[in-house]
Amino acid sequence: MNNLDEKIHLAASLDESDPLRHFRERFLIPKAADGRECVYFTGNSLGLQPRTTRAYIEAELDDWARLGVEGHLHAEHPWLPYHEFLTEKMASVIGARPIEAVVMNSLTVNLHLMLVSFYRPDGRRRKIIIEKGAFPSDRYASLSHLQFHGIEPEALIELAPREGETTLRTDDILRTIDENAAELALVLLGGVNYYTGQAFDLASITTAGHNAGAVVGFDLAHAAGNLELHLHDWQVDLAVWCSYKYLNAGPGGIAGAFVHERHSRSFDLPRFAGWWGHDKETRFLMGPNFSPLAGAEGWQISNPPIFQLAALRASLDIFDEAGMPALRRKSLKLTGYLESLIAEIDDERIEVITPTDPDQRGCQLSIRVRDAELDLFDRISASGVVADWREPDVIRVAPVPLYNSFDDVGRFARILSDLIR
Numbered sequence: 001m002n003n004l005d006e007k008i009h010l011a012a013s014l015d016e017s018d019p020l021r022h023f024r025e026r027f028l029i030p031k032a033a034d035g036r037e038c039v040y041f042t043g044n045s046l047g048l049q050p051r052t053t054r055a056y057i058e059a060e061l062d063d064w065a066r067l068g069v070e071g072h073l074h075a076e077h078p079w080l081p082y083h084e085f086l087t088e089k090m091a092s093v094i095g096a097r098p099i100e101a102v103v104m105n106s107l108t109v110n111l112h113l114m115l116v117s118f119y120r121p122d123g124r125r126r127k128i129i130i131e132k133g134a135f136p137s138d139r140y141a142s143l144s145h146l147q148f149h150g151i152e153p154e155a156l157i158e159l160a161p162r163e164g165e166t167t168l169r170t171d172d173i174l175r176t177i178d179e180n181a182a183e184l185a186l187v188l189l190g191g192v193n194y195y196t197g198q199a200f201d202l203a204s205i206t207t208a209g210h211n212a213g214a215v216v217g218f219d220l221a222h223a224a225g226n227l228e229l230h231l232h233d234w235q236v237d238l239a240v241w242c243s244y245k246y247l248n249a250g251p252g253g254i255a256g257a258f259v260h261e262r263h264s265r266s267f268d269l270p271r272f273a274g275w276w277g278h279d280k281e282t283r284f285l286m287g288p289n290f291s292p293l294a295g296a297e298g299w300q301i302s303n304p305p306i307f308q309l310a311a312l313r314a315s316l317d318i319f320d321e322a323g324m325p326a327l328r329r330k331s332l333k334l335t336g337y338l339e340s341l342i343a344e345i346d347d348e349r350i351e352v353i354t355p356t357d358p359d360q361r362g363c364q365l366s367i368r369v370r371d372a373e374l375d376l377f378d379r380i381s382a383s384g385v386v387a388d389w390r391e392p393d394v395i396r397v398a399p400v401p402l403y404n405s406f407d408d409v410g411r412f413a414r415i416l417s418d419l420i421r
């Protein structure tokens, strides 16, 4: 046996000693063509369906059938306050206080709502720092706010890796913030870069942004449910995330927004208002004047989609049971195991571009395969692996601690090693 075989052999005992192994049974794992469960490594794109989701949604369908409009008050989980049933568990996933978190809309919509309130260009202080390789939606949104304020697109500063490097150095991020201090209005970074898998030092970036006099916000699409976050303690101003990736709420699932408690009563901030952000006590008096709720809830606009909330609630109940600290502990082992197996595949074309420092990544590894045959990825897929191919030459794999096993990792390494030859 070579080293790779020996290490793959360890998967069974690693699974056996994994305290979270039973959570896998709570999920519906898609099957490959041969009828086996596939190796599902795209929880960073669309998380799997909890077995309980159907019942959570059916309960609302049943209450709607039984009660009609009365369900708003008399459903088992009344629809009027339904989003509140998710607040505490959602807040706990991101390290927030309940007043700081709300579940609503979709990610990019929430980003726009946050920028309306928190991107406040003032004279020379108008620049926005983002990542060069940011998810396109973040760039489009940022540029559209510059345009909305009549500011030149050059006010967008894009952090790029150094020549010959693929990820950003924290020092370079902090230095750029510092150098632009006099003109900086907003720092808007991802929590984890979707392409490279690099996790940023959100605490240091927030401090540096504040020292520069700027507002600091994060797009946590790839961080929520993946990393342990402490948004409140880190003093982050705002954050947004989606729930269909690591949070398993299903395609197009309802998203989240975070507004730090110190802004919870900043009623003078401009905001795009709607009746669901209005004070609950007087909302149904239907008066002409908007009086926002304190906290993140005050940014709601419309009454929310109950079936989507039900799906997210099913998943958050599982997160609550497992707990982010335990999930992260397993995640470090699972991804570390994957990294050590890839290192045994003796092929110079393979390079992991995700940082090797576990503090600088979540569960995802992005594997560059130089000069790969065009059909390599298709053959990996045909072998029962669901991964993600990004042009020109990167395979992204995300073993998630809730439902992936060490055996999944071993199977993937075996397939990659066999097919790369």
Ligand SMILES: *Cc1c(COP(=O)(O)O)cnc(C)c1O
Pocket: 106, 107, 108, 109, 135, 137, 138, 190, 194, 219, 221, 222, 242
């Ligand atoms: C997935 C993802 C999005 C998707 O935006 P939607 O508004 O949910 O369609 C946005 N930003 C980042 C960083 C993402 O990873």
